[in-house]
Amino acid sequence: MTHTRQHPKGGPQAPATAATGEERELMTGETTTAARRSRCVVLEEFGRPPAVRDLTVDRPPPGGLVVEVRFGGVCGTDAHLQQGKLPISTPVVLGHEGLGVVAELGGEPVTDATGAPLRPGDTVMWASSISCGTCVPCRIHGEPTLCENRTTYGVTIPAGTGPGPAGSWSQYMCLRPGTTVVRLSGGIDPPAAMAFACAGPTMVHALRRRPVRLGETVVVQGSGPVGLAAAALAQLSGAAQVIVVGGPKERLDLAARAGIGDHHLDAVGADGPGPALARALELTGGRGADLVVECSGAPEAVGQGLRLTRRGGAYLIVGQYTDRGDTEVNPHQFVHRQLTVAGSWGFTGAHLAAYVDHLPVLAGRFDLPGLVTSFPLDAAGQALAHVADGSVMKAVLRPS
Ligand SMILES: [Zn+2]
Ligand SMILES: [Zn+2]
Numbered sequence: 001m002t003h004t005r006q007h008p009k010g011g012p013q014a015p016a017t018a019a020t021g022e023e024r025e026l027m028t029g030e031t032t033t034a035a036r037r038s039r040c041v042v043l044e045e046f047g048r049p050p051a052v053r054d055l056t057v058d059r060p061p062p063g064g065l066v067v068e069v070r071f072g073g074v075c076g077t078d079a080h081l082q083q084g085k086l087p088i089s090t091p092v093v094l095g096h097e098g099l100g101v102v103a104e105l106g107g108e109p110v111t112d113a114t115g116a117p118l119r120p121g122d123t124v125m126w127a128s129s130i131s132c133g134t135c136v137p138c139r140i141h142g143e144p145t146l147c148e149n150r151t152t153y154g155v156t157i158p159a160g161t162g163p164g165p166a167g168s169w170s171q172y173m174c175l176r177p178g179t180t181v182v183r184l185s186g187g188i189d190p191p192a193a194m195a196f197a198c199a200g201p202t203m204v205h206a207l208r209r210r211p212v213r214l215g216e217t218v219v220v221q222g223s224g225p226v227g228l229a230a231a232a233l234a235q236l237s238g239a240a241q242v243i244v245v246g247g248p249k250e251r252l253d254l255a256a257r258a259g260i261g262d263h264h265l266d267a268v269g270a271d272g273p274g275p276a277l278a279r280a281l282e283l284t285g286g287r288g289a290d291l292v293v294e295c296s297g298a299p300e301a302v303g304q305g306l307r308l309t310r311r312g313g314a315y316l317i318v319g320q321y322t323d324r325g326d327t328e329v330n331p332h333q334f335v336h337r338q339l340t341v342a343g344s345w346g347f348t349g350a351h352l353a354a355y356v357d358h359l360p361v362l363a364g365r366f367d368l369p370g371l372v373t374s375f376p377l378d379a380a381g382q383a384l385a386h387v388a389d390g391s392v393m394k395a396v397l398r399p400s
Helices: 022-026 075-083 191-196 199-209 225-236 250-256 274-283 302-307 331-335 348-366 379-387
Strands: 036-043 051-057 066-072 098-105 123-126 173-174 182-185 216-223 240-245 263-266 289-294 309-317 340-343 372-376 394-398
Touching: 022 225, 022 372, 036 173, 036 379, 051 379, 066 191, 066 379, 075 274, 075 379, 098 173, 098 191, 123 348, 182 348, 191 309, 191 348, 191 394, 199 225, 199 309, 216 302, 225 240, 225 250, 225 289, 225 348, 240 250, 240 331, 263 274, 289 302, 302 309, 309 379, 372 379, 379 394
Parallel strands: 216 240, 216 289, 240 263, 289 309, 309 340, 372 394
Antiparallel strands: 036 051, 066 098, 066 173, 066 394, 098 123, 123 182
């Protein structure tokens, strides 16, 4: 879920030089004689299924690299992009989360997040965004996720504005200089890593803003990947009880089978949210949870979540990534409950590195591969539809 709302033409990455081979193809349909070609999923028109195109992969620039993508994650945000709910420029090669193998390095040395040199054949994940390091939020506020010029793979880099595909729904992808690249150890199962490829680092960031404390009762609103990442990390952080309020029931059952969450309450079934919210409150002894984490993305969840938080507790809002409009809340709840309320936006490479460090423990305790459904690259439209209607937990594309 690391994406930016800024218009890419305002950023420093906007094209200023002669057209690349890929750009010429998109403009004229002519092809060039480059060494590598890549089949890519390209969003050309909002509201339409994305197209599969064959694009050129040029040599990576110094400090950059080309990866052969093994998994390109499908995020709820991709469905919003396809529906035209975020202001981006098209055409764009989709995919902001991925896992792949280093195919080619642009000069030596190109290093991973720890400063160790990368080598062809290394299995890696990469941060979805690059912050500029020079804007006021980056330099003065120390908040790189709030960078005013953030470049996000699969979102803000229009096709044809670099050496090759800049999204992970592609056989090969070009990572630009400045990308945080995290090497995976041999013991990590790639599908397990992909289960929370975006949701995991998003929640690492959020839980640094308001950590789970030992013995706390935590309510998680939402049972998609972000909600399950919140619940799983809360359990690892020493929460005494984790209550997941979400739906539909199949998603809650899948969470239970994966070992994620202690209680699973259906708030979207025929009975509506009332009984689930009442049961959640009852499970907290009637006082409310120490920490409530909003991961549903539904505006009306916020008014409900305030009333699930105990007096003196904290409400952490993560799910409202897309602006779905205003909602009614009773502001008295903030004061009477003396709440600490925090929002959290996206993640940085540091949060991705922490997620990857946690993976052996996460995958050791929870059935992460069981959350993942794979689709071939050609079925990207189908994968998007399944993500949009919630019928799969985590979709991934397998380009190669
Ligand atoms: Zn995402
Ligand atoms: Zn910046």
